[in-house]
Amino acid sequence: MQKKRSMALEKCPTGIQGLDEITQGGLPVGRPTLVCGSAGCGKTLLAMEFMVRGAIKYNEPGVFMAFEENAEELTKNVASLGFDLNDLVKKKKLLVDYVYIDRSEIEETGAYDLEGLFVRLDHAIRAVGAKRVVLDTIESLFAELPNPNILRAELRRLFRWLKEKGVTVIVTGEKGEGTLTRHGLEEYVADCVISLDHRVVEQISTRRLRIIKYRGTVHGTNEYPFLIDETGFSVLPITSIGLNHKAPSERICTGIPRLDSMLGGKGYYRGSSILVSGTAGTGKTTLAIHLVNDACKRGERCLYLASEESEHQIIRNARSIGIDLAPWVKKGLLRFNVTRPTYYGLEMHLVTVNKLIKEFHPAVVVIDPITGLTNIGTLDEVKAMLMRLIDLLKYHNITTLCTSLTHGGDHLEQTEVAVTSLMDTWLLIRNIEYNGERTRGLYVLKSRGMAHSNQIREFLITNKGIDLTDVYVGQGMVLTGAARRVQEMTEQAEGASRREELRRVKRELERKRVLMEAKINEIRADHASAEEKLVSSMKEQELKEQVLASERVVIAGMRKADVSSGKPGKGIGRNSRRAR
């Protein structure tokens, strides 16, 4: 399971969630590791889990040498974490040896050594063939044995002896003042030191783990939060994941067709993170419900992390917009996890989500709202936690929708927890107040890697779900709601009358054109008749002249006139010339 690095140092996987990732494989094989921390920080549990996981998962039997609790107490204590020590003991995979000395019973009468401890340990190791040994807390011997000098010398010998044995050892030690352990165990165990811490800040406790030193290997150096819950110990090395998650180009539907088209026509990217911010009552949850419903329809699993409404309330409210989530819950496609943010610390939230993801394998996660978390930590902490959470979800390729409540007075394009830079898609729903009416407008503020719409859409919550309509944009203003309707109707009416007017003008013009053409025809007809008249009168004239000429010849003949007669001769001469 663990990737073994080709390094000189061999590592022994602890099987503890996350610890192997930080240590890059586990604890150093055949060497002692010191686990130190103050009382109640989980030293014994870490050691016990190392033992139990080793026995179950890696088939490496172990010896647990307890100096503080007896076997029975230990069994009971870890039973609540799901470990059955009795069973392991029966199977000879684990041996618990309780070492106890009562100071009052003991009288020191001369030179002694701790060979008895060696003998016992040796016997136990042989009995189960142990590969792992835990000494919890060997320092208590300092309180029980009178001579610390002997003890120190013997401890040094013990660790050397254990190294020779080749067993991987966890030694626990109580934190001292200014030192890692009360009696300076770190002097003897110098290969790997892990420090556990349990801090309470603003009434909320956080457990943290840090590897102080690990000889011969690289390791995560941060303080990592860890948890102890009913399945044991888990460390969250989420900051060590890094930004190397895959970015699939697959798209998933938003559940609202119009929103899909706003987001380049196809919806969100799978595995992306979506932030829906808006003031109270703008329909953020409704938007989330759409996504969930659509994903469930496709048969994908959804995890709904609610912190303000109960499961039933969400289901009931979803019904009011015509979406029934109950069947999905019944089918096991939808799971609600409802917890008050203040119920436990940030880290616990993170781990809970982590666990749910590992258990349920959702394709879509809704966090409604993320702003609830600000109650339980400082802004920086919340931001760091959300960053890890989002990284985690992205790592698992889960589409995440977070809602974020913006307070009325705040700048809208800003969320309470400054996480917007982590988000791939940011939808902003805002109230638009105009003329005594409140309507909602939805923008896509950003959406990485897609050509999204820059326009505002009116966001309507109907009994059939969310509907997005175009807002009125024109004449230098943006109108929504009733104002938009009024404006649209006014415009419609105006348009109609304008069109009517135009039609009228057109008709008039047509009429005029007809008239004009009629006139032209008339003139043309007049002209034609005049021409005709002229031609006919010319013909008549010619005819007349011909007749006249011929008559003159006849008369002249009759009068026997000669050509050179007086006055009329001129005319006669001309005429006669023409006649000739």
Added chain:
Amino acid sequence: MSPTAKTRKSPGRSTKQKAASEEWHLKLYVAGQTTKSLTAFANLKKICEEHLKGKYDIEVIDLLKNPQLAKGDQILALPTLVRKLPVPIRKIIGDLSNTERVLVGLDLQPAPKEVQP
């Protein structure tokens, strides 16, 4: 300094007829024949002969041979002398070279240290 290899040695059997409460049952835990274990046995024998003559019973347990026995009496330091009887159980660690402390530890010398300033 020879008989430490024996697991059981009871030189005072003859005085067994004394009252049961007066019977001393002592166990000496050692690991092999080291200098410390041999010294311890010798010291113990000397003290017993001196103070408990005839009413004691010493059992020497070599943990190298019987390591499983260490658990029962919660043996850690070696050598350890355990007074099983009379009750209550007392444990004395070390090679028993400080006779005075051994006597106090065995309740043979009723806390002389406390009286002395």
